[in-house]
Amino acid sequence: MKKQIALTVNGVKRELLVNPQDLLLNVLREQLGLTGAKYGCGIGECGSCTVLLDGEPILSCMTLAVAVNGSEVTTIEGLLGSDGSLHPIQESFLEHGAVQCGFCTPGMILMAKNLLDKNPHPSEEEIREHIRGNLCRCTGYTQIVQAIKEVSLTRKA
Amino acid sequence: MTKTHYHAIGKKTVRKDGLAKVTGQEIYTSDLFLPRMLHGRVLRSPYPHARVKKIDTRSAEALGAVCITFKEVPDITYAERIVTIPQKTFKDRHVLTDHPRHVGEAVAAVAAETAELAEKALGLIRVEYERLPALFDAVEAMKPESIALYETIFFGQEELRVSNNVAATREIIEGDIEKGFLESEIIVEEEFRTGRVYHAQMETKSVVCQPEADGGITVWTTTQTIHNVRQLLGEIFKIPLNKVNVKKISVGGAFGSSIQMNSVVPIGVALALKARRPVKIVLTREEDMVDHCKYPSYIRLKLGAKKDGKLMAGHMRVIVDIGAHNTQAYPLLGCMAGWWVSLYRLPHLKFEGKAVYTNKVPACAMQGFGNPQVTFAVESLMEILAEILGMDSIDLRLKNYVGLGETFWGQGPTVRSIIQSCGVEEMLLKGAELSGWKERKKTLEGTIRRGLGMARGFHTSGAGAPMPGEVIDYSGSIVKINEDGSVDFMTALMDLGGGTLDALAKIVAEELKVPLEKVGISSVDTRTTVYDVCTHATRGIYCGGGALHKVTAQAKSKLLEFASRILQAPPHALKIEIDEEAGQGMIYVEGVPGKRISVGEVAKTAQINNWGTIAAVDSLRQVNCPPTFNAQFIEVEVNTETGVIRPVRAVLCSDAGQVINPDLAEGQLYGGLYRGLGYALLEDTDYDKETGELKNRGLFTDFKMLTAEEIPRLEDIQTYFTHTREPTGPFGAKGIGEAALNPTAAAVVNAIYDAIGIRFTKIPVTPEMVLKALNEKRNQG
Ligand code: FES
Numbered sequence: 001m002k003k004q005i006a007l008t009v010n011g012v013k014r015e016l017l018v019n020p021q022d023l024l025l026n027v028l029r030e031q032l033g034l035t036g037a038k039y040g041c042g043i044g045e046c047g048s049c050t051v052l053l054d055g056e057p058i059l060s061c062m063t064l065a066v067a068v069n070g071s072e073v074t075t076i077e078g079l080l081g082s083d084g085s086l087h088p089i090q091e092s093f094l095e096h097g098a099v100q101c102g103f104c105t106p107g108m109i110l111m112a113k114n115l116l117d118k119n120p121h122p123s124e125e126e127i128r129e130h131i132r133g134n135l136c137r138c139t140g141y142t143q144i145v146q147a148i149k150e151v152s153l154t155r156k157a
Numbered sequence: 158m159t160k161t162h163y164h165a166i167g168k169k170t171v172r173k174d175g176l177a178k179v180t181g182q183e184i185y186t187s188d189l190f191l192p193r194m195l196h197g198r199v200l201r202s203p204y205p206h207a208r209v210k211k212i213d214t215r216s217a218e219a220l221g222a223v224c225i226t227f228k229e230v231p232d233i234t235y236a237e238r239i240v241t242i243p244q245k246t247f248k249d250r251h252v253l254t255d256h257p258r259h260v261g262e263a264v265a266a267v268a269a270e271t272a273e274l275a276e277k278a279l280g281l282i283r284v285e286y287e288r289l290p291a292l293f294d295a296v297e298a299m300k301p302e303s304i305a306l307y308e309t310i311f312f313g314q315e316e317l318r319v320s321n322n323v324a325a326t327r328e329i330i331e332g333d334i335e336k337g338f339l340e341s342e343i344i345v346e347e348e349f350r351t352g353r354v355y356h357a358q359m360e361t362k363s364v365v366c367q368p369e370a371d372g373g374i375t376v377w378t379t380t381q382t383i384h385n386v387r388q389l390l391g392e393i394f395k396i397p398l399n400k401v402n403v404k405k406i407s408v409g410g411a412f413g414s415s416i417q418m419n420s421v422v423p424i425g426v427a428l429a430l431k432a433r434r435p436v437k438i439v440l441t442r443e444e445d446m447v448d449h450c451k452y453p454s455y456i457r458l459k460l461g462a463k464k465d466g467k468l469m470a471g472h473m474r475v476i477v478d479i480g481a482h483n484t485q486a487y488p489l490l491g492c493m494a495g496w497w498v499s500l501y502r503l504p505h506l507k508f509e510g511k512a513v514y515t516n517k518v519p520a521c522a523m524q525g526f527g528n529p530q531v532t533f534a535v536e537s538l539m540e541i542l543a544e545i546l547g548m549d550s551i552d553l554r555l556k557n558y559v560g561l562g563e564t565f566w567g568q569g570p571t572v573r574s575i576i577q578s579c580g581v582e583e584m585l586l587k588g589a590e591l592s593g594w595k596e597r598k599k600t601l602e603g604t605i606r607r608g609l610g611m612a613r614g615f616h617t618s619g620a621g622a623p624m625p626g627e628v629i630d631y632s633g634s635i636v637k638i639n640e641d642g643s644v645d646f647m648t649a650l651m652d653l654g655g656g657t658l659d660a661l662a663k664i665v666a667e668e669l670k671v672p673l674e675k676v677g678i679s680s681v682d683t684r685t686t687v688y689d690v691c692t693h694a695t696r697g698i699y700c701g702g703g704a705l706h707k708v709t710a711q712a713k714s715k716l717l718e719f720a721s722r723i724l725q726a727p728p729h730a731l732k733i734e735i736d737e738e739a740g741q742g743m744i745y746v747e748g749v750p751g752k753r754i755s756v757g758e759v760a761k762t763a764q765i766n767n768w769g770t771i772a773a774v775d776s777l778r779q780v781n782c783p784p785t786f787n788a789q790f791i792e793v794e795v796n797t798e799t800g801v802i803r804p805v806r807a808v809l810c811s812d813a814g815q816v817i818n819p820d821l822a823e824g825q826l827y828g829g830l831y832r833g834l835g836y837a838l839l840e841d842t843d844y845d846k847e848t849g850e851l852k853n854r855g856l857f858t859d860f861k862m863l864t865a866e867e868i869p870r871l872e873d874i875q876t877y878f879t880h881t882r883e884p885t886g887p888f889g890a891k892g893i894g895e896a897a898l899n900p901t902a903a904a905v906v907n908a909i910y911d912a913i914g915i916r917f918t919k920i921p922v923t924p925e926m927v928l929k930a931l932n933e934k935r936n937q938g
Pocket residue numbers: 038039040041042043044045046047048049050059060061062
């Protein structure tokens with residue numbers, strides 16, 4: 001039996017019909033065409049499927065869509081400014097070579113956003129701790145950490 | 158370095174696919190949704206070695222699923238990796254099999270309207286297996302009494318008997334090792350073992366196949382070579398190549414795992430052809446982990462030297478447990494020999510290699526193709542030798558390294574060329590200075606002990622050589638100048654994340670003197686590109702970029718020819734320069750005012766006058782494969798109570814010739830370091846000998862990798878690029894990628910030795926191993 005749920009996705013209200021067992025990751029990707037969140041493991045081990053739920057990072061591969069009825073979801077597609085401008089974190093990732101294959105990038109950027117929203121000037125240790133659950137096989141994390149750190153440095157205290 | 162005035166080469170720029178990647182718009186295979194698309198799933202053997210006695214798909218079909226078994230796929234034995242010439246290629250693969258030889262081998266597949274339905278259908282297929290004895294150890298497998306995993310396979314067109322489960326052997330002799338060891342004053346010998354690492358590329362292998370109305374197919378898949386996938390699919394399914402179109406699509410990391418056509422690709426195609434509807438299969442992580450892994454190795458290495466450190470002779474014996482399929486271990490063994498003999502001059506040498514079948518996940522290339530394994534052994538033994546000789550190991554290396562003007566085996570014994578650029582000495586000296594090598598002091602006390610280790614290495618830039626050899630290596634491109642002075646280029650070369658295509662765009666921009674923003678990387682497929690063998694072997698920039706450079710120069714001469722008609726001056730009197738303000742390349746006659754026209758105006762004039770499009774297409778085989786050298790200095794902290802090793806500092810030196818993308822080149826060094834540290838300290842896949850299953854059960858939780866927390870801090874990683882130029886490379890460039898990992902494990906193990914005085918010859922070096930060794934050392938007093 002399908003259920004109707006309401007989600008605000010990247011600022012837009014959506015009414016959706018979902019199966020009780022449908023995962024948020026699949027609803028976002030297949031029903032809404034928001035393919036920025038990726039499948040990397042399906043069981044909460046890699047962070048590629050990270051999205052923000054009411055501002056907090058969650059693993060959408062482990063989250064039932066019905067369980068988040070009424071919430072606000074931000075995916076990587078929702079990070080652009082209203083004028084289409086990049087979020088400073090996105091810019092910083094580009095500037096610091098923090099993107100290689102790009103598969104981990106959406107999840108990584110959303111994790112970074114969550115960190116900087118809560119703690120505008122994190123230490124390097126705090127950055128590393130915060131993204132430790134997001135796997136990146138390409139970069140070795142160095143330029144990702146650099147990119148996040150740089151955003152925090154250029155922000156006014 | 159000669160002074161250069163490049164506007165694009167060597168400049169830090171934002172990668173062209175970057176915007177799409179940071180905004181979630183980049184499309185990977187798993188992101189494709191086609192109208193009427195079905196979801197496919199693969200039924201895999203739960204046993205490491207079995208025969209399928211019966212298989213019944215009726216209940217699954219009753220659900221509405223489309224099913225295929227080994228009976229319904231083309232009965233053809235194929236080789237998934239075809240970068241070797243056909244007559245030297247081993248074939249043992251089937252699309253689906255009734256004789257699975259490892260847990261996870263595909264025996265059937267289904268496609269259904271939804272992923273859930275496909276999953277359900279998969280569970281309804283009844284298979285009766287006869288279990289067969291399984292082999293999990295290469296030495297065991299070679300015993301005559303062991304069960305034969307294959308009776309015969311194919312070598313080229315010929316059927317070949319497999320004896321003692323040996324898939325390939327290679328013996329290479331130069332000089333006379335007996336004489337060499339007799340003349341040696343010091344002989345060192347050691348056994349080394351390296352782990353069976355999983356690639357762990359973040360995107361699991363995937364395929365989407367769309368059957369076309371004309372009987373053809375269109376395929377999107379995770380691959381490093383669209384043309385080889387096309388050719389294999391044409392061969393397996395007997396479809397003419399013009400009707401097999403493989404589209405280039407972004408890949409979420411590869412590290413060598415998609416040089417071969419992935420086994421899921423023909424399965425997806427067979428399903429789509431039967432269903433007459435598009436089918437998509439995305440491997441689960443658990444499936445991906447039983448699909449591929451890095452070659453593990455056992456290496457016994459013996460070196461002989463004079464008292465002054467001059468190497469006299471070497472003997473290397475290698476056994477590689479390749480698992481259930483031969484993903485071309487013959488070239489692997491040749492390459493391992495080549496990596497070895499190209500590190501240090503050995504007047505007398507012998508290499509003996511064996512690749513052995515077992516009932517494990519099939520191994521394939523992973524960053525280095527045997528090079529990290531060999532370099533681990535060689536660079537560990539060089540350190541041992543230096544200590545015995547009482548020499549600084551850097552001096553020993555400087556005395557013996559293969560350098561400028563010497564012969565280098567870029568891809569095994571048949572791919573030889575002469576080294577024309579070499580930054581080894583610069584790196585060893587500079588790296589020593591930056592890392593404090595000379596000042597390092599031994600303090601073998603306290604709980605936390607620090608040690609500094611170094612190792613050097615290299616990788617080939619492609620597989621080009623003056624003679625054709627056993628490896629196919631050439632690239633091709635199309636370049637087209639548009640009517641506004643912008644440029645499109647088309648290449649089948651892939652960007653696996655390293656920025657290869659950005660480098661290629663810069664080569665075009667530089668040659669034509671047009672702004673980089675005006676160079677577009679076309680989205681292409683096998684129909685719209687000329688052949689490119691594969692994006693592997695660190696060949697992207699040197700070989701792919703070399704070919705593109707050649708084609709761009711051809712387009713440029715056409716451009717100048719048209720410009721000469723307009724400017725009324727001979728083409729060779731024309732010069733070209735970039736005009737940043739106009740955002741155009743400008744063609745002019747030096748010293749003659751007024752004789753100046755933009756690239757765009759030339760192209761437009763050519764169009765209006767019906768002279769034609771300024772375009773070129775061609776291929777190039779490089780006749781060299783220059784080594785991209787590197788050296789790494791790594792400092793570790795060993796906790797003698799917990800056995801935990803922490804890498805705390807690294808100096809990464811690279812000789813990549815002219816660097817084209819500075820920040821992305823650094824990224825290659827950081828990434829190589831990261832995977833190399835994992836290789837040295839953590840990553841391996843163990844098997845349950847009873848069930849034949851991976852002990853990690855296909856989970857990342859149990860296939861441990863280093864996280865962002867466990868690598869050196871920003872201020873503790875330094876990179877250094879040498880001031881070299883490769884005379885045969887596009888704008889002086891060579892490759893970089895694979896080299897970045899090759900010396901890491903040896904540098905780490907050398908650092909551990911420096912810290913606690915214990916030498917490990919098996920990697921990964923786990924905390925348990927450290928504690929055990931420390932205990933043994935204490936007990937010995
Ligand atoms: S896909 Fe959700 S954590 Fe890996």
